[in-house]
Amino acid sequence: xxxxxxxxxxxxxxxxxxxxxxxxxxxxxxxxxxxxxxxxxxxxxxxxxxxxxxxxxxxxxxxxxxxxxxxxxxxxxxxxxxxxxxxxxxxxxxxxxxxxxxxxxxxxxxxxxxxxxxxxxxxxxxxxxxxxxx
Amino acid sequence: xxxxxxxxxxxxxxxxxxxxxxxxxxxxxxxxxxxxxxxxxxxxxxxxxxxxxxxxxxxxxxxxxxxxxxxxxxxxxxxxxxxxxxxxxxxxxxxxxxxxxxxxxxxxxxxxxxxxxxxxxxxxxxxxxxxxxxxxxxxxxxxxxxxxxxxxxxxxxxxxxxxxxxxxxxxxxxxxxxxxxxxxxxxxxxxxxxxxxxxxxxxxxxxxxxxxxxxxxxxxxxxxxxxxxxxxxxxxxxxxxxxxxxxxxxxxxxxxxxxxxxxxxxxxxxxxxxxxxxxxxxxxxxxxxxxxxxxxxxxxxxxxxxxxxxxxxxxxx
Numbered sequence: 465x466x467x468x469x470x471x472x473x474x475x476x477x478x479x480x481x482x483x484x485x486x487x488x489x490x491x492x493x494x495x496x497x498x499x500x501x502x503x504x505x506x507x508x509x510x511x512x513x514x515x516x517x518x519x520x521x522x523x524x525x526x527x528x529x530x531x532x533x534x535x536x537x538x539x540x541x542x543x544x545x546x547x548x549x550x551x552x553x554x555x556x557x558x559x560x561x562x563x564x565x566x567x568x569x570x571x572x573x574x575x576x577x578x579x580x581x582x583x584x585x586x587x588x589x590x591x592x593x594x595x596x597x598x
Numbered sequence: 599x600x601x602x603x604x605x606x607x608x609x610x611x612x613x614x615x616x617x618x619x620x621x622x623x624x625x626x627x628x629x630x631x632x633x634x635x636x637x638x639x640x641x642x643x644x645x646x647x648x649x650x651x652x653x654x655x656x657x658x659x660x661x662x663x664x665x666x667x668x669x670x671x672x673x674x675x676x677x678x679x680x681x682x683x684x685x686x687x688x689x690x691x692x693x694x695x696x697x698x699x700x701x702x703x704x705x706x707x708x709x710x711x712x713x714x715x716x717x718x719x720x721x722x723x724x725x726x727x728x729x730x731x732x733x734x735x736x737x738x739x740x741x742x743x744x745x746x747x748x749x750x751x752x753x754x755x756x757x758x759x760x761x762x763x764x765x766x767x768x769x770x771x772x773x774x775x776x777x778x779x780x781x782x783x784x785x786x787x788x789x790x791x792x793x794x795x796x797x798x799x800x801x802x803x804x805x806x807x808x809x810x811x812x813x814x815x816x817x818x819x820x821x822x823x824x825x826x827x828x829x830x831x832x833x834x835x836x837x838x839x840x841x842x843x844x845x846x847x848x849x850x851x852x853x854x855x856x857x858x859x860x861x862x863x864x865x866x867x868x869x870x871x872x873x874x875x876x877x878x879x880x881x882x883x884x885x886x887x888x889x890x891x892x893x894x895x896x897x898x899x900x901x902x903x904x905x906x907x908x909x910x911x912x913x914x915x
Contacts, residue, residue, distance in 0.1 A: 484661040500618035500660040524609040525796035531628030532617040539610045549609030558617035562624035563833030568796040
């Protein structure tokens with residue numbers, strides 16, 4: 465069988481029954497270039513969500529309801545020694561700017577807010593609403 | 599069966615469905631598929647019927663699936679997965695399985711077109727033959743990938759391109775086919791309904807884990823709000839799904855062995871259906887005075903069905 469590289473050379477050389485391996489090395493979970501993880505959908509969005517780590521309570525609602533799996537999760541141990549997920553950021557290559565994460569965020573002052581695409585993250589964090597000014 | 603604890607533990611699962619697919623922003627398909635494939639630690643073989651999910655997650659030369667995945671025609675997702683399962687069983691019997699320590703689970707995904715209408719004969723056949731697989735129907739109530747035609751899952755009153763609203767028509771005229779009950783009538787060991795989102799995530803994940811650990815054909819009907827054709831803002835996906843449960847338009851229940859029905863979530867205060875209908879552009883014409891009888895009709899049907907489910911749960915037969 466032809467390798468995916470050969471099949472990709474021109475459109476008329478595409479063969480029937482193409483196989484796209486998503487891992488270069490399945491044991492080490494090394495993603496191959498065919499994995500859509502490497503594809504960028506960032507140009508779809510008009511507004512981007514900005515994540516404020518200080519207000520986050522790690523409920524992980526945004527992780528479970530993100531349709532594009534763009535929340536970066538770090539595994540940490542809690543006080544009882546159980547593993548738990550800590551949200552550390554957003555993968556802006558995969559985010560399409562739907563805003564579901566902002567909608568489900570349960571904190572009184574939301575720890576995720578939508579800002580126009582061109583806003584710098586530091587600038588957005590400075591504009592964050594405070595308790596008196598929600 | 600994987601123990602589904604709290605969300606903090608569940609979020610540590612390495613994702614087997616990657617982002618970068620081209621589903622619409624705010625599409626619920628991504629949420630449902632991620633929860634289902636993360637609800638087990640066993641290896642998975644997945645077949646997907648033609649539909650939004652298949653078209654958007656495998657655009658050449660990219661794939662979003664970190665598991666064995668097979669694209670198959672509109673009508674035979676269940677036939678494809680039952681063939682794979684039969685082959686795996688035969689090879690294991692001859693001790694030629696690829697890894698004897700690992701269990702393999704078989705899952706088929708289909709949209710509502712590929713499940714309610716076109717793929718129903720192969721699903722019915724695979725269920726009748728008793729293959730060990732899970733079929734997940736991503737029910738977005740119409741053929742949404744091709745521009746929103748009606749399917750047999752479209753509810754009464756909904757506007758679609760083939761059941762348009764206008765001076766003489768109030769939209770779709772036939773009621774939604776009750777596929778979950780039809781699958782239960784096949785005698786499936788496990789049948790359930792589910793919705794995506796942060797409120798009912800555990801319900802969906804537990805149902806998926808239970809279905810995957812059950813031997814025999816199992817079926818999950820998951821409501822997947824479609825932001826493009828139901829006409830609501832992308833950020834409201836989860837709210838719409840929750841409202842469908844709160845108004846009992848899409849009640850959450852499970853049926854074991856074809857008869858034992860359990861309602862897994864009972865809303866404390868049942869909301870009127872207007873709450874759900876008014877949030878979607880496809881029902882906006884029902885709020886004109888001449889169409890108000892359609893809403894009353896929908897409310898009556900929803901009340902009747904909810905009563906029927908509660909009675910059935912009480913009776914336990």
